[in-house]
Amino acid sequence: MLDITRRATVYRMVMEKHICPFGLKTKDLLERRGFMVEDYWLTTRAETDAFKAEHDVKTTPQTFIGGQRIGGYDDLRRHLGEVVKEPKATSYTPIVAVFAMTALMALAGSYAAYGTPLTMRAGEWFIAFSMCVLAILKLQDIEAFSSMFLGYDLLAQRWVRYAYAYPFCEALAGLLMAAGALNWLSIPVAMFIGLVGAISVFKAVYVDKREIKCACVGGSGSVPLGFVSLTENLMMVSMAVWMLSMHR
Structure with missing residues (x-):
């Protein structure tokens, strides 16, 4: 029975x-x-x-x-004892998915171009691809992104149109860095938005001790502003410094 x-x-x-x-x-x-x-x-x-x-x-x-x-x-x-995600719960899953996928894309591109996944170019592509994918996520709903971004970015709070320009700047720098083209443009763009972003995040999280969401994966993301957000900006700065040193 x-x-x-x-x-x-x-x-x-x-x-x-x-x-x-x-x-x-x-x-x-x-x-x-x-x-x-x-x-x-x-x-x-x-x-x-x-x-x-x-x-x-x-x-x-x-x-x-x-x-x-x-x-x-x-x-x-x-x-049945399975985990149910709360609608507004914080989650690092979106950013982990982005970085994992862009890392694999970079390794695949390196293997296709050079016959091995482990090259310096793969490291450069990882950062460039990450910038492009993060820009896509922001551009899906630029109004939602800009509203969240205005909550902590120091430049955007003084000049609102920067909140709308930021994803395009990130995408442009990422594409040019992936192609290795127009370094005179990609390096200063990445350096500028990366430094402004890093300073803004550091002030909001570590000085003002605010607990807010990060706009790094778009306006609907649930990633908390903090180490991950700072990492995104420092990656852009480090990529710009690296390319500057390589193309002096």
Whole structure:
């Protein structure tokens, strides 16, 4: 006989023009955990609204285990002992993902160009690619980025348009450094925005002791302003100094 505690019922939206992604995740999670899943589809808006009214819930999917309502996808994850990220919780995941991917891109580029991943050019590309990817994240929503950036950048607080120019400057410097072109332009741009950024972050975090979010991965990021933010700026400065020493 099947253990009733290993039997789950899922009610989820499966409509002609919409399949609820959290319903699919719920069913997948239960099956991976060894549950026998009864999968009930809510195929119309009227059917979905009637289900919500009957069970006094505001969202779907809804999971029942052993006849007991567990709740939505996040509720199910908590019930099964999995970590559920809070919406406004701080996280270093975005910046780790960026640096890990750009490091791999740099190693791959070095291998393609020189037959080995471990070259000085790979180190240069890592910083240049990181600048480009971080610029992309900022440019996805420049209004959100500029609003967060204005919270701590000293130059932007005096000249608001700098908050809008910053991602373009970072992208330009990163692209030119990746190409090894127009060093007379890329080096001073990277040096300037890096130094201003480093001073701004240092003052906000280590002098004023403020606890705010960093705009380094865009205006919707949850990375706390601090060491990572300072590292981004110091990377640009170090890259500029390095290229200056190499191309004197």
